[in-house]
Amino acid sequence: MTARPHLFALAAIVVAGLLAALGVRSAVVLDLVFTLLLYAVLGQSWNWISGYAGNISFGHAIFFGCGAYASALCVTHGLSPWLAIPAGALAAALLALVTGFPTLGLRGHYFSIATIAVAALVEVFVRTSPALGKANGFELPIASGWAAMQFPQKGPYVMLALALFAIVQLATIALERSRLGYYLRALRANHAAAASVGIDERRYKLIAFAWSAAMAAAAGVLYAQYTLFVDPPSTIALAVSIDIALIGVVGGIGTLWGPLAGALVYVVLAKAVALRMGGTGKGYDLVIYGAIICVIAALRPYGIVGTIVDALRRRRGASVAVPTAGTAA
């Protein structure tokens, strides 16, 4: 299938996002757009390792945290926050390589529980490390301008998030068409068969994991510059990891646009619940996300986008590429 429709769709989103960043004055709307794009990037990052490669991670927040903490450390040590993007991405990629090397060969729940264990160990490390602000974290000093990556208005933040989103989507379009993408999907569908034709599972999953971690770290830098506050519960805790996985699963694992769809559902629901119920509505959003995931898992394991893709393919009369129930074992 050609990449052209995807590129057109991406271009349309970038144009719409730019118009919003330049034209919309409402801080509430811009905040929603920024959050949507940031979550879409995190969902896509998760999707590389958990969707395309099939290793479901419940500890992805540690890579987001690498970026957020890199940003906090750079700024508090008088360095440019722009430096935090390569530094955070590199740290996250290294962390992914070190933790992925032993664990990526684990299957199913063995891997998923290992990610929880690794993330919990990282959180304890951060909480006890004075250089990383222990449990208190960091407040970033206020500045302004592109050099400091801080802005009084939200428009420039939306532009940055849009740029990051576009890069990540382009990378994913490239992944879907690359050798790496085919290898990962082959490994996910049947690792034994893939290994028997010479695909090195550890090598290709490590590559995907490192890129995935680097993307999440870039989102972390942007998040830190946006909220100007970084601490363990807001960046590396299990709850953040669960939110990231939630976005990935709701939209549809292993699909190009799934993370954006998942982030849209997430942001809209969170906002709607907050508006309708105010502070008393705590928990109702969880009920809805949980119900969506249950329904999707039981009836439509390939999520919103997976279902649409499937329906389109059926209408064209082509064979269904998404493996149907039971064949993926």
Added chain:
Amino acid sequence: MEALGTFGQLLVGGLLTGLVFALVAVGLTLVYGVMDVVNFAHGEFLMLAMYATLGLALLGLGPLVGLPLVAIAMFLFGIVVYRVFVRRLLAGPPEATVFGTFGLLVLLQGVAQATLTSDFQSAPNPPFRGTLHLGAIAVSQATVIEGIGALVLTAALFAFVEYTETGRAMRAVAEDRVAATLMGIDVQRVNGLAFGIGAACVGAAGALLMLSYPVYPTAGAPFALTAFVVVALGGFGSIQGALVGALLVGMLEVFGGFYLSPEMKMVPVYLAYLAIVLLRPQGLLGRR
């Protein structure tokens, strides 16, 4: 002498904690053994059971009187969840059971938070508030009752699986699903029973825990995380393994909390998980 007393104190504390972990973990491992599903919502089942116990306690039925009622209610709840939900997950791709039960975790936590608030709640006037002294070692009566109760129930489950006809059918399904079907075993029925019994285990554990713990929407999560480690240590699917693993993890947590620091008490537990799945994935007692 003092160091020895502290050691004994920690040892007894670790063993008693471990026994409760065992009861939570055998429910998880039974479901895993029979149908290859790790129920990520296992801790939320425990949380529901704790709330149910609290409800009965508010009506005047103490945790120990409430225990059989809660266990039966959770058994039925487990069967319904299997029939309505887990059965469908099993028909999907292998990831479906991971993120499906993860969705159930989010749903149940949300329901608890929305309807029962995030406040910590304890059973009113819990019995066994005294302390027992065994030489230099002091333990609260509630902890002793929890540990003994959990041990008895774990042993009962082991006997059930080992010596009853239904237990034999479960082991047959765990061994080879297709062969069991050919022998005339109704796999769906066995799966449903196993899921119900798994839920009943946390039902009983939840009732016992209300003797000394408060309940809140995420109260089950730490127990479930511990249970994953216990089950991995003992070998996924092995009941004796879960008991041994639970006692080990109970010790690791109590000694880790004392000699390292309270916020690092889970570090040895998680390191043990990583070490075991990487070096001996079949668990300490599991077979390949």
